[in-house]
Amino acid sequence: MDSGGVDRLDELLLRALQLDGRAHFSGIARDLGVSERTLGRRYRRLCALGLRVVGRPVASRLGLTRWLLRLHCAPDAAGTVAEALARRPETSWVTLAAGGSELYCAVDVRAADGSDAPLLRKLSRTPQVLSLSAHCMLHVFAGATSTWHATRFRPERTPPAADSGAPLPLDAADRALFTELSRDGRATVPELAAAAGLSPSSVRRRLDRLRDGGALSFGVDFDPRLAGYHLITRLWLDVSPARLHTVGRALAADPRIAFAAAVTGDANLVASGVFRDPAELYTYIDRDVGPLPGVHTLRTAPTLREVKRLALGVR
Structure with a gap:
């Protein structure tokens, strides 16, 4: 060991x-x-x-669109803003970048254009927020969330594309199951049945429906530093449109990359990964990303602190 x-x-x-x-x-x-x-x-x-196995909703299959918010704050206010964002139910994760003035968070909204997101309007009027950019996630290549934990292991299954049919409807019992699974993804069927007020057979049928319908996946949350991976970083790439899918798939195939998605904005591909040290990150950029055709620019933003992660309730 x-x-x-x-x-x-x-x-x-x-x-x-x-x-x-x-x-x-x-x-x-x-x-x-x-x-x-x-x-x-x-x-x-x-x-x-610290290991947790948690059930998590797949936003695109529940009629939601996930947005990535990138904020630059006054240096003495970033932590306060991050903590306030972490308390909001619509944010699923919040991270503070190295340097302490830049932070990111993910928010799920009903309208694809973000017009029904009061959080965006509130942030734009917050004096401590010096700049705000919102990036709609168009296609997720790897990872349903931006958690960095257990990045060396592949996801349970690839989430379906956002256009893969009508959203899966949920009732109160489904939402109760999501709540319990967000606490413990390995909760037994009898435990889930008691929490949701269902019979065990009904729980099994609902779990099969949610998983087969692509609305429920499971994540492994484990601190990578315990396995020797100490540098958590986000990568922003500007990629030629003709090469976007190829580059996205190449990033997703690397076990060091926990999350990769095509997004709107100046950088059209964002990824997150875990590396042992700066030398390994440099080698990854030089040998793996650099030679990929179509990559015009690459910017990195090491993570200083994860303020909120794997917040997975269904609203």
């Missing part, structure tokens, strides 16, 4: 949970060639270190 506290078996367990957050330990143990008891001990230990 390395100094970060995570060894190869731990990483394999994290990978298995990222592939399917509700996979039975018996099947994972069989695939990894260890006993179920050993796997259970490892899981409990990782939970003590």
Whole structure:
């Protein structure tokens, strides 16, 4: 086991949970060639270190559009603004960039043009916010959220495109399931049934419907620093339109990239990743991103602090 506290078996367990957050330990143990008891001990230990498996809604399948907000604040106000954004229910994550004056947050709104987002209007009138840009996420190549945790493991499944049919309708019982799964994605069927006031068989049917319909996915939240990855950074790329999809897929294929999406704005591709140190980030830019045809510019913004992450309730 390395100094970060995570060894190869731990990483394999994290990978298995990222592939399917509700996979039975018996099947994972069989695939990894260890006993179920050993796997259970490892899981409990990782939970003590901060591991969470959480259910999360896929915005595009629930009739929502996700926007990425990029704010420049007065240096002494960025932390206060970030904390205020983190308390708002429509924000799913908030991060403060290195330097302390730039922050990012994601917000889900009903109208695709953002016209029904009172948060945007409020921020534009906030004196401490020196500039604000809003970037609509057009297509997500990797990661349904911008959480950096467990970036070395592939998502459970690729979220459907925003135009893949009518939004999936939810009722009160579905919303109750989302609430419980946001607390513990591995909650048992009886626990979910009790919380939602449903029978176990009804819970199973609803889970199948939500997952098969692309509205529910599962995330693994685990601090990458425990595995030796200490540099969290965001990358903004300006890519030729003809190469945008190719470059986006190339970024998403790299296990160091947790999140990549085509967005509106001056930079048409945004990505987030975790690296061991600045040298690894430089090597990634030089050897992996630099040679990609169509990349005109690249800007990086290391993360200073995650103020809010994996806030996954359904409004």
